[in-house]
Amino acid sequence: MTMGTITFENVSKTFSGQSEVRALEGIDLAIGEGEFVALLGPSGCGKSTLLNLLAGFERATEGSLLFDGKTVTRPGPDRGVVFQEAALFPWLNVWQNVIFGPQVQGVARVDYESKARNLLKIVGLESFSDALPVQLSGGMRQRVGIARVLAMSPKALLMDEPFGALDAQTRLSMQQLLLDVWQSLGTTVLFVTHDIDEAILLSDRICVMSARPGRIIRTIPITLPRPRSIASLTSTEFVAYKARIMSDMKVGAAHA
Amino acid sequence: MSISTGPIASRQQPSVFSSASSVLSSAARRNLRQVLLAIVLPVTVIALWQWAGNGGSLFGGVLPTPDRVWHAWKVWAFGSAGLGLNPYSGTWLANLLFSAERVGKGFLVAILVAVPVGVAIGWNRIASGTLDPTVQLLRPIPITAWLPFSIAVFGIRDMGAVFLIALGAFYPIVVNTAQGARDIERNLVRAAMMMGAGRWTILRRVVLPASLPAIFTGLRIGLGIAWTAVIVAEMIAVKSGLGYVLWDAYYVGRMDVVIADMATIGLLGLISDRVILLIERWVLAWRRLQSFHS
Ligand SMILES: Nc1ncnc2c1ncn2[C@@H]1O[C@H](COP(=O)(O)OP(=O)(O)OP(=O)(O)O)[C@@H](O)[C@H]1O
Ligand SMILES: [Mg+2]
Numbered sequence: 001m002t003m004g005t006i007t008f009e010n011v012s013k014t015f016s017g018q019s020e021v022r023a024l025e026g027i028d029l030a031i032g033e034g035e036f037v038a039l040l041g042p043s044g045c046g047k048s049t050l051l052n053l054l055a056g057f058e059r060a061t062e063g064s065l066l067f068d069g070k071t072v073t074r075p076g077p078d079r080g081v082v083f084q085e086a087a088l089f090p091w092l093n094v095w096q097n098v099i100f101g102p103q104v105q106g107v108a109r110v111d112y113e114s115k116a117r118n119l120l121k122i123v124g125l126e127s128f129s130d131a132l133p134v135q136l137s138g139g140m141r142q143r144v145g146i147a148r149v150l151a152m153s154p155k156a157l158l159m160d161e162p163f164g165a166l167d168a169q170t171r172l173s174m175q176q177l178l179l180d181v182w183q184s185l186g187t188t189v190l191f192v193t194h195d196i197d198e199a200i201l202l203s204d205r206i207c208v209m210s211a212r213p214g215r216i217i218r219t220i221p222i223t224l225p226r227p228r229s230i231a232s233l234t235s236t237e238f239v240a241y242k243a244r245i246m247s248d249m250k251v252g253a254a255h256a
Numbered sequence: 257m258s259i260s261t262g263p264i265a266s267r268q269q270p271s272v273f274s275s276a277s278s279v280l281s282s283a284a285r286r287n288l289r290q291v292l293l294a295i296v297l298p299v300t301v302i303a304l305w306q307w308a309g310n311g312g313s314l315f316g317g318v319l320p321t322p323d324r325v326w327h328a329w330k331v332w333a334f335g336s337a338g339l340g341l342n343p344y345s346g347t348w349l350a351n352l353l354f355s356a357e358r359v360g361k362g363f364l365v366a367i368l369v370a371v372p373v374g375v376a377i378g379w380n381r382i383a384s385g386t387l388d389p390t391v392q393l394l395r396p397i398p399i400t401a402w403l404p405f406s407i408a409v410f411g412i413r414d415m416g417a418v419f420l421i422a423l424g425a426f427y428p429i430v431v432n433t434a435q436g437a438r439d440i441e442r443n444l445v446r447a448a449m450m451m452g453a454g455r456w457t458i459l460r461r462v463v464l465p466a467s468l469p470a471i472f473t474g475l476r477i478g479l480g481i482a483w484t485a486v487i488v489a490e491m492i493a494v495k496s497g498l499g500y501v502l503w504d505a506y507y508v509g510r511m512d513v514v515i516a517d518m519a520t521i522g523l524l525g526l527i528s529d530r531v532i533l534l535i536e537r538w539v540l541a542w543r544r545l546q547s548f549h550s
Binding site for chain 2: 055056057074075076077079080082083084087088089090100101104105132134135147152
């Protein structure tokens with residue numbers, strides 16, 4: 001049984017409006033079960049748009065987009081989305097936010113309770129289950145965002161710059177957390193970032209995008225050994241990858 | 257610093273009263289000061305009014321002084337009914353309850369209709385297209401203009417007053433609710449859809465709570481209009497309540513009762529607004545924590 005495979009075939013997206021914006025053009029991308037793929041590119045190149053198409057929030061203008069072999073038509077709990085600003089429900093406390101997914105899907109309480117409790121422990125927020133989102137720091141909110149998605153056991157995680165708004169230190173601990181979670185779950189992940197270090201550290205493969213129209217201009221496999229940790233950030237292989245990607249991105253900029 | 261208005265200023269300078277009343281906790285002192293500040297103006301006005309009156313009235317006998325108003329109110333509230341000479345004797349509570357009940361009924365009807373309609377207008381394009389133009393078309397018609405219509409349809413009965421109140425309170429609630437539902441953050445809805453919530457679940461568990469701050473704004477404005485509407489309706493379309501007494505007392509030249517009646521309306525309006533505020537504080541605790549003043 002395939003779990004969380006993603007296929008973009010020649011996908012394009014044009015936003016119509018007062019002036020048309022060609023956000024994505026000719027996207028071909030296949031992501032296998034359990035693969036961790038990072039989308040890297042400058043601001044406005046269409047990373048969020050690509051992710052939103054896969055999430056089912058927006059529709060492709062051309063091409064086909066398959067998730068587990070089926071055309072994506074709308075959002076669903078098989079594709080858990082982690083937003084940049086967490087997008088927690090401010091009127092629900094941490095616990096209620098985490099169980100929102102199973103609850104609205106009609107899962108019986110006994111079937112999600114222990115799992116949700118365990119997830120809160122994993123993200124280190126067991127003692128905050130009664131806190132409201134406003135009472136949490138940005139990093140804690142993002143951890144809730146991850147826990148609520150994992151509570152649905154999605155086949156894929158779609159993450160749109162989830163750590164983009166965090167300070168450097170919190171960001172590192174979140175990256176470590178994500179590595180640990182992913183290594184134990186093996187879910188497919190599509191991870192949007194504009195941080196080169198983050199892309200190399202986390203992913204199996206980096207897709208570098210160029211702006212207007214958004215295209216994937218390079219795909220770089222990252223073969224750093226797993227399991228990784230934030231200690232990998234200083235290894236010589238890491239630095240070599242980083243040098244290469246930085247020169248790649250300059251090439252992309254020159255073409256554009 | 258001599259400017260001390262608003263909660264921030266008062267929080268920053270606890271020293272002014274602290275030496276004088278160190279027995280009180282700082283919170284109690286703050287509350288006491290709030291109350292003192294609040295009554296300065298009304299007490300001054302009433303005192304001036306009393307002082308300016310001579311022989312118990314101002315403006316050549318038109319306006320009674322506060323002591324006479326106070327006396328009239330005591331008779332109106334506690335006097336024994338049926339002493340013949342004073343038809344208002346002892347009817348204060350009964351009339352107050354008549355008015356309050358009408359406001360309660362009308363306001364409840366307004367909420368029950370306006371909140372769903374408002375959410376629908378703010379959330380659904382078809383509902384907005386069908387309902388909103390009609391609401392906007394009817395909204396400029398003041399409730400006073402509805403009076404003849406209301407009397408013709410409902411007669412001189414309670415229903416007419418309740419209708420006018422409900423209608424008056426409906427507009428601010430519907431407009432604010434629609435605005436709240438329209439302004440909902442896109443990613444909250446997306447998050448709910450992503451977690452598998454259906455349309456109704458999203459309406460009930462996301463759109464509605466997200467609109468609550470705006471709904472409460474509408475409720476407070478609507479309640480104010482409800483009090484206006486009940487007085488207007490009772491002056492003309494029914495034969496009981498504070499509005500009826502107000503107009504009736506004016507006709508027989510009892511300005512002391514008129515003013516006691518006005519004060520009663522003001523107090524009731526204030527109290528009912530406080531009640532809504534208390535409910536809002538409780539329902540929107542999550543929102544208060546976000547605010548700068550919390
Ligand atoms: N709803 C929309 N309507 C019109 N244009 C849009 C819309 N959403 C995005 N765009 C345009 O599409 C392009 C890609 O936007 P997108 O948000 O995908 O970029 P991004 O790579 O995620 O950027 P960032 O790193 O800043 O988040 C931009 O030029 C943007 O202006
Ligand atoms: Mg983006």
